[in-house]
Amino acid sequence: MLEQxxxxxxxxxxxxxxxxxxxxARILFSALLExxxxxxxxxxxxxxxxxQEGEPEEALQLMRRLVERMxxxxxxxxxxAEALVDAGxxxxxQRVIAELDSRIxxxxxxxxxxxxxxxxxxxxxxx
Numbered sequence: 001m002l003e004q005x006x007x008x009x010x011x012x013x014x015x016x017x018x019x020x021x022x023x024x025a026r027i028l029f030s031a032l033l034e035x036x037x038x039x040x041x042x043x044x045x046x047x048x049x050x051x052q053e054g055e056p057e058e059a060l061q062l063m064r065r066l067v068e069r070m071x072x073x074x075x076x077x078x079x080x081a082e083a084l085v086d087a088g089x090x091x092x093x094q095r096v097i098a099e100l101d102s103r104i105x106x107x108x109x110x111x112x113x114x115x116x117x118x119x120x121x122x123x124x125x126x127x
Contacts, residue, residue: 001035013045017052025049038069044079056086074103081112085119093119 013028026049032042043066047059063080070076077100084093097112104112 006032006035010041010045013042017045017049022049022052026053038066040066040070040073040076044075047079047083051082051086056083056088059083060087060089074100078104078108078112082115085112085115088119088123090116090119090123 009028009032013025013032016022016025016028026046029042029046029049032039033046036042043062047062050056050059050062059079060083063076063083066073066076067080077096081093081096081100084090084096093116097116100112101109
């Protein structure tokens with residue numbers, strides 16, 4: 001497959017995700033991962049779909065594998081932190097977020113911190 005074709009599929013997948021067509025986005029990101037097993041963008045896209053579908057464990061597995069293969073991929077580490085929060089692995093999520101703190105931009109840092117606060121608040125009210 002030509003690189004430009006691959007890029008078009010990736011853009012299509014992103015567009016589907018943005019429009020809420022999670023089924024089609026899942027199909028496209030899964031196909032991209034079949035073509036390129038270590039493609040960070042496709043793995044992160046599929047993990048984002050899984051998180052939107054309420055499947056944080058699936059997203060967590062995808063991101064753990066990706067971070068193992070590509071430990072310097074900050075975007076994968078951010079998505080890993082999101083999956084950890086959504087899956088309820090809050091102590092590990094805190095650790096990952098703390099490791100990222102000085103390496104990510106302020107907007108991403110705030111988003112992750114807000115996600116953590118929301119998760120802790122949800123946990124406190126569920127008892």
